Amino acid sequence: MSRQKIAAGNWKMNKTLKDGLDLVKDIRANTTSEEGVLTILAPPSVFLKAVAELVADAPHIRVAAQNCHQEEGGAYTGEVSVEMLKSIGVSHVILGHSERREYFGEGNELLARKVDRVLAGGLLPIFCCGESLPTREAEEHVSYVAQQLEEGIFHLSAEDFSKVVIAYEPIWAIGTGVTASKEQAQDMHREIRAMIQKHYGSEVAESTSILYGGSVKPANAKELFAQADVDGGLVGGASLKAPDFVAIIQSF
Ligand code: 13P
Numbered sequence: 471m472s473r474q475k476i477a478a479g480n481w482k483m484n485k486t487l488k489d490g491l492d493l494v495k496d497i498r499a500n501t502t503s504e505e506g507v508l509t510i511l512a513p514p515s516v517f518l519k520a521v522a523e524l525v526a527d528a529p530h531i532r533v534a535a536q537n538c539h540q541e542e543g544g545a546y547t548g549e550v551s552v553e554m555l556k557s558i559g560v561s562h563v564i565l566g567h568s569e570r571r572e573y574f575g576e577g578n579e580l581l582a583r584k585v586d587r588v589l590a591g592g593l594l595p596i597f598c599c600g601e602s603l604p605t606r607e608a609e610e611h612v613s614y615v616a617q618q619l620e621e622g623i624f625h626l627s628a629e630d631f632s633k634v635v636i637a638y639e640p641i642w643a644i645g646t647g648v649t650a651s652k653e654q655a656q657d658m659h660r661e662i663r664a665m666i667q668k669h670y671g672s673e674v675a676e677s678t679s680i681l682y683g684g685s686v687k688p689a690n691a692k693e694l695f696a697q698a699d700v701d702g703g704l705v706g707g708a709s710l711k712a713p714d715f716v717a718i719i720q721s722f
Contacts, residue, residue: 479709522559552591578621643684
């Protein structure tokens, strides 16, 4: 079964409005739907509406928020709801990024609620998982990621689960320039797919897109994306430069 190939760009807390929109225009001008890759742009929330408007008629480009609140609405000063995101043309929400887990104390229980809220609102979660260096060195990375998935998304019905994109991002590879080797990426992606198969069966497992994240660059994207269970990338730094991100999109 063929899976959706995805190149997602997580801008994190970078860019001004003008620089961000110039980047989007550049990416749009240099990619087409014929490449068969879904490009997902995740700018900071203040730029989401402007970015969504720029790509509204580009079927191969979608827009993701980097976070959302778990409640439907109400007195949560400073927060952004799923309904708000939906109303401005956002389709996906990144949840459980290691930076949210580490700096904002987001744990699996909270993330499960956010996942539920995103799906209930009709948007699609990009659920991040991944281990720290000490966890990998202790050879506990597979069980660590299994627990993140168990507690974060495996409570979903098969129908809801089939809307989830998974991003495996080993923390030791994020922003460090140290990319997981293609074997390390493939091994973990195969493990993750096996976990999905155990819970939801082969059909769901074979159709779930699993992205790799952590120092993806034009120089390594091709070999990573060529792995049997790597369906694309969640890209940080290299998604901030149009030529690099376009090269990554064209690496499948
Ligand atoms: P880098 O590509 O900068 O390592 O960031 C990866 C990431 O965290 C994407 O969400």
